[in-house]
Amino acid sequence: MDAIKLLTEDHKTVRGYLDDLEATTPRALKARADLLAKIRVELKAHTTIEEEIFYPAFQSHGKKGDDDKMYFEALEEHRAAGDLVLPDLLGTAVDSEQFSGRAKVLKELVTHHADEEEKDMFPRAKTLLSKEELLALGEKMAARKTVLIAELRATT
Numbered sequence: 453m454d455a456i457k458l459l460t461e462d463h464k465t466v467r468g469y470l471d472d473l474e475a476t477t478p479r480a481l482k483a484r485a486d487l488l489a490k491i492r493v494e495l496k497a498h499t500t501i502e503e504e505i506f507y508p509a510f511q512s513h514g515k516k517g518d519d520d521k522m523y524f525e526a527l528e529e530h531r532a533a534g535d536l537v538l539p540d541l542l543g544t545a546v547d548s549e550q551f552s553g554r555a556k557v558l559k560e561l562v563t564h565h566a567d568e569e570e571k572d573m574f575p576r577a578k579t580l581l582s583k584e585e586l587l588a589l590g591e592k593m594a595a596r597k598t599v600l601i602a603e604l605r606a607t608t
């Protein structure tokens with residue numbers, strides 16, 4: 453599968469989970485816990501395949517300046533969402549008011565980041581990489597994602 457298509461479909465999946473999570477009430481304990489578990493696995497698998505496979509290809513084909521800036525900014529956004537806000541949310545009681553606020557912040561961060569990738573980085577990648585290269589990256593990411601999902605599901 454084409455790399456851009458795979459990553460864009462991942463975004464759609466995670467956006468859906470985050471929308472569903474935002475719509476839950478503090479009383480929906482099981483729904484919140486289930487969605488949070490799905491978000492953790494999807495988000496971590498997605499950012500990992502980007503960081504290990506897609507971003508390095510983007511950076512190596514890109515130019516110093518704007519492309520580099522986009523690359524480093526994307527990494528920082530992964531760090532903010534994945535290393536700071538998500539662990540915080542995972543450590544928050546699902547029936548608390550804090551949970552709703554933190555879930556909203558995670559959604560805003562992830563949505564902003566995915567929008568920027570879809571608006572700027574992915575169209576730019578299509579000009580930097582050939583169709584064949586994007587297909588090869590997609591295959592590589594799909595295989596890596598399968599392994600990551602299994603590993604992530606085995607750990608909580």
Ligand SMILES: [Fe+2]
Nearest residue numbers: 499502526569
């Ligand atoms: Fe990303």
Ligand SMILES: [Fe+2]
Nearest residue numbers: 459502566569
């Ligand atoms: Fe992404």
